[in-house]
Amino acid sequence: MSVRVLALVGSLRAGSHNRQLAHLAAQVAPEGTEVEVYEGLGELPFYNEDLDTADLLPEAAARLRRTAAEADALLLLSPEYNGTIPAVLKNAIDWLSRPFGAGAIGGKPVAVIGTAHGQYGGTWAHDEARKAVKIAGGTVLEDITLSIPGSVVRFADTHPADDAEIAAQVSDTVARLARTLAPQAA
Structure with missing residues (x-):
């Protein structure tokens, strides 16, 4: 059985x-x-x-919920806007948190990583995302972190895939996230 990870990008x-x-x-x-x-x-x-009713639920919200429900885990990737989580990512977490106590994110392992222009790589936003996910019912993997500082400079001429250090860190992150599900996937 394979592990399905849904990546939500906050930009x-x-x-x-x-x-x-x-x-x-x-x-x-x-x-x-x-x-x-x-x-x-x-x-x-x-x-x-x-809008969160059987008759009015927007298709975009229903599709997000279906896709998240089919995933085994979530990987959230977030920049930092004004010291916090981008609205688009917080909004996705809000839709996934409902119905309260039974949302599509409930009980799923979630890792939060990302990059930002500042010297801390978006750690404030990542912490806020973890907090929101935890309240929404997700199982936040606190030991899986990756906050890459200086994105505008670091990736000015290099795609992250061409940065060996970053590629290795992202690979390790995904492998660790998948391993949290190993007993369930077996």
Whole structure:
């Protein structure tokens, strides 16, 4: 049985370094692990409980929930906007947290990584994402961290996949995430 990891990227920018890291994670995933980079977070309306009904649920929210429910684990990749988590990623977590106590993220292992321009690589945003995921019912893997500083400079002329150190760190991250599911996958 293979492990399915859903990667959610907190940046909508086409050239996002975090999106590049997500695609790198898919490339370097160990045998038996598939990483799907989710497309469509920008289509999600802001979470509104009035819309979260059987009759009104937006298709974008229903698709995100279905995709997350089919995944064995989640990998969140986040930049840092003004010292915190980007709205698009927080909004996705909000949609995945419902219905309360039975959301698509409930009980799933979740790792949070990413890169940001600042000297700490987005650690504040990563901490905020972990907090939101934990409250939403996900099982945050606190020991799996990767915060890459100086993204604008580090990746100015180099794709993360061409940076051997980063490729190795992302590969290790995905392998460790997959190993958390090894007893379930056997």
